[in-house]
Amino acid sequence: MSAPVVDVWGPVAPEARSSFPSAPEPHDEWVLGGGTAWVYYSPLNRRQLIRPVILSDGFSSGSSNPDQLWHGLEENGDYRFISELHATGRDVIILGYADRTASITDNAETAIECIRRALAERVGRSKLAVGGFSMGGLITRYALAKMEQDPSLPDHETSLYLSYDTPHQGAWFPIAIQAFTHFATDNWGDTPGIGPVLRQFSGLLNSPAAKQMARWHIEKADATPEQTSERVAFLEALEEVGGWPRSPRKIGVANGVATGTGNGIKADATAVRCDGDTLHDTWLKTQAKGEQVVARLQRSGGEPVSVRTNGLPEIDGAPGGLFTVPSPAGDTGSFGLAGLLMGLLGNTVDPDVITTSCFIPSISAVAAGDISDPKALYQPISPDGSPLDAFVCAGRNEGHTTMTEELGAWIVNEIAANG
Structure with a gap:
């Protein structure tokens, strides 16, 4: 009997874990120190890495499952996210981890390695788009901010940071x-x-x-x-690198509403x-x-x-x-x-x-308030109440990281408009 687990695309029951159809073979596979990156070139780019978009996996048990990740991005909702990114000429790099329960800062080192590999493999000078789903948004947020603060690390050359229903202000498990x-x-x-x-x-x-x-x-x-000592230490580490990456445009989406309606x-x-x-x-x-x-x-x-x-x-x-x-x-x-x-x-x-x-409360996903504040949880979210440069909340409260056209198309348009 396998354990029920919480995955980036929502928790998966034991009998559902083996039911994902196989993902297409990646055009390239990068074995990283703490994980793997699966590279899917846009058909427009003739199998060259020209306009990279790095999308990070999030929290779950064990190692990342490429079939499940592909399913979540392409087939777990009403919007084919990878296909739409490919149609804009973007190459998609899906970043997975050997241990998805490991410390966020540890997996951020793998994200940094992935960013450096993308810069080394890139043809031309197009800037990167980097982000993730659920905890993957925290991993890449920390990774980009650290690259800006640590003089031993190269410029991340990233023009857009994105998060998808990421617990910026914490997650709730009853x-x-x-x-x-x-x-x-x-x-x-x-x-x-x-x-x-x-x-x-x-x-x-x-x-x-x-x-x-x-x-x-x-x-x-x-x-x-x-709050655990581990959470306090992580928040301090995040603050030490500036809290957020400063040079990219920062965007995010929430799978909950912005109206305050529960x-x-x-x-x-x-x-x-x-x-x-x-x-x-x-x-x-x-x-x-x-x-x-x-x-x-x-x-x-x-x-x-x-x-x-x-x-x-x-x-x-x-x-x-x-x-x-x-x-x-x-x-x-x-x-x-x-x-x-x-x-x-x-x-x-x-x-x-x-x-x-x-x-993931809406105010956490768009970093617009303290989820321990009973009033803030149920108040309408103000457009200027977030450190994100732009964000969108769903039209209804829906499953965590559900890929919808409402949210997915907005992100694709933001990436396309950002060069």
């Missing part, structure tokens, strides 16, 4: 689900079949990259939600509940303001564990990219994934489940 995952791992992590699933998922939540991205994190079920999920609602062979009256709630019991966890025959939070915003229902999990049985989400794990542990899950939640 504390109730983090607590349940760690609780289940502590109790059944050695159980054949389900044990490896639980250990991998708990390990994913506690990985260096997850700790750097999550605005609130707990390592154990009874821990207090907070996704309809109510605060303090029971999202998922189960009872059965291994768990008794166990339930998880959506996040509310003030002091709250956000989860009740009880092993059958054991003592109940209450998971408490205090001072967090009503963020599950906030506008932003949604945590979605595609599967043959139909899309689910963050709380739906918890329900899946409860069922695998031999319990009956109440059918009335709130399946998903906000994953």
Whole structure:
């Protein structure tokens, strides 16, 4: 049994991981110190690297999967992003990593190597466009900023930086689900079949990259939600290189709306509940303001564990990219994934489940506010409220990193207009 994982194109259920059709053979493949770059030349450029666009993978378990990345860019929405870039004469370099859970700053070294390779392979003097999807936007943001600040590194010769639903101000993964995952791992992590699933998922939540991205994190079920020392150190490292690259034009998009309208999920609602062979009256709630019991966890025959939070915003229902999990049985989400794990542990899950939640708030994706501010989460986003030179938010709250014509075409037009 394979573990459910959170991927740059949205989480992927175990049975869906092998279902991606093979990507076309790249025209070139660069083996880098911490990953691989797959190069697809525009048909207009006769297999020469003339106008490079580097697109970085984001957070997930294990190494980058080129078939999945191609699927996400070309076939996971209503817009064929690579084909449209090729039509403008842009050569696409898809950047993947050997370990997508590694520190953002570590994978940024691989991004820097990729940028240097692109400059060395480039024919002519066209500037680069560099960016990424989800955490890939943070990796390339840091990489470009470091190249500007470190005198030992060359000019990145990049005229455009782009991010696609990137957690610039942090990501949200419900504390109730983090607590349940760690609780289940502590109790059944050695159980054949389900044990490896639980250990991998708990390990994913506690990985260096997850700790750097999550605005609130707990390592154990009874821990207090907070920013980790790893996140604080990353934010300090980002600040040390100037926060943002200064010379490129900076653009970004969000898979959530800019109007302040939430996704309809109510605060303090029971999202998922189960009872059965291994768990008794166990339930998880959506996040509310003030002091709250956000989860009740009880092993059958054991003592109940209450998971408490205090001072967090009503963020599950906030506008932003949604945590979605595609599967043959139909899309689910963050709380739906918890329900899946409860069922695998031999319990009956109440059918009335709130399946998903906000994953990347809109104000995080366009760096327009503090996601810990309850008012900022639900206020309209001002065009001048972001350090990005331009940004677009989706017309509806949709799945995290969903490729749509609304967002994809805007980016392609920005790249084309930027030389």
